[in-house]
Amino acid sequence: MARRIHKRKTADSPERMTISQYLSSFSGPIMFFLVVVATIFVMSVFFRITNIQVEGNSHYTDEEIIRAIDIEEGDNLFFFDRFAALSRVFAKLPYVEEVSVERSLPNKVIITVTESQALAYLVLGDELWTIDHSCKVLGKATEEELSGLIAVEGVNPGTLLIGEPLQTKDGDAELVEYLAEVLYQLEGRGLYTQVDSIDFSDKNHVSFSYGDKYMVKLGGPGKTEYKFGMLVSVMSQLLAGDVGEIDVSDGMTARFRPE
DSSP states (O other): OOOOOOOOOOSSSSSOOOOHHHHHHHHHHHHHHHHHHHHHHHHHOOOOOOOOEESSOOOOHHHHHHHHHTTTTTSSTTTTHHHHHHHHHHHHOEEEEEEEEEEETTTTEEEEEEEEOEEEEEEEEEEEEEEEOOOOOOEOOOOHHHSSEEEESSSOOOOOOSSSSSBTTTTTTTHHHHHHHHHHHHHHHHHHHGEEEEEEEEEEEEEEETTTEEEEESSSSSHHHHHHHHHHHOOOOOOTTEEEEEEOSSSSSOEEEOO
């Protein structure tokens, strides 16, 4: 009599996967893929830029800034490369000091600009070139600008590139850094309107006249902020009719010598 042989399933025996189990193993990745595709489709179709707003600009028009950023209505709000756009602005528009591009759902872009202000000018041959408080070269000075700018005397510029830091002909980086510190203090403390010129012919003996009242001796590089603090303190204690020299050149004491 033939015997039936029954195979017992051991722990090591592989189980067969049903069709439903096979399909369910792929359902998670498939659903994720479909969600991603749907999201991209919605973003590309429904988030088109229809409103571009520019704030803080005065030297450049809205159109010039928008064109420099290379953005236009119809571009996708999320696929717009803001970082590449910012680098294009600085390269094309030298008066732009800071700029931010913010998205505002569902279809608006806000461009906020901080512009450099021409504060001083230098002579290069028969041309006058403007710089801001950081010594960034802004361009050639116009006749209208000159009356409100500080003349920087004694600096021999090298090749001037618009939008780039000032370079001297002999590559004196320390002089440029010192000039930037002085201009920054004059602007930040509201003193620049009373300064017609600064003498940088010797960077260790820098001086300027303040209004028609004081000759200010700054001396050489170092302790620039502290020197200007002493200068402001001295001027606050002088009388309206006082005229003379204010010497803060040693960076430690301030001396007033009346005429």
